[in-house]
Amino acid sequence: QVQLLESGGGLVQAGDSLRLSCAASGRSFTTYTMAWFRQSPGGEREFVAAIRWGSGNILHADSVKGRFTISRDKAKNTVSLQMNNLKPEDAAVYYCATSPVYLSSIADEYSDWGQGTQVTVSS
Numbered sequence: 001q002v003q004l005l006e007s008g009g010g011l012v013q014a015g016d017s018l019r020l021s022c023a024a025s026g027r028s029f030t031t032y033t034m035a036w037f038r039q040s041p042g043g044e045r046e047f048v049a050a051i052r053w054g055s056g057n058i059l060h061a062d063s064v065k066g067r068f069t070i071s072r073d074k075a076k077n078t079v080s081l082q083m084n085n086l087k088p089e090d091a092a093v094y095y096c097a098t099s100p101v102y103l104s105s106i107a108d109e110y111s112d113w114g115q116g117t118q119v120t121v122s123s
Contacts, residue, residue, distance in 0.1 A: 022096030
């Protein structure tokens with residue numbers, strides 16, 4: 001059974017940085033995409049970034065490009081999201097997810113999800 005456990009969320013001020021981590025277990029992720037999505041109250045689940053576990057190829061949403069960076073550590077089986085220059089509009093619950101689809105940005109194509117970690121950004 002796939003397990004995804006997010007950590008690293010918290011309360012920060014605008015302009016600060018945070019690093020989220022997702023510990024993944026339960027299968028080989030070599031042919032899978034790992035991604036971060038976020039969801040704010042009353043909003044839809046929004047794609048943030050994705051990485052292909054095997055190749056390391058990445059995709060970032062335009063809204064975070066240049067500020068956020070996704071990476072993976074094969075030895076530790078973790079996926080991270082480095083978030084710099086945070087803005088109040090980045091506040092949301094951030095979720096880690098996996099999909100067999102190559103670098104998908106569509107939430108419905110992800111079959112496994114973590115419980116999420118809260119990021120709050122004060123202005």
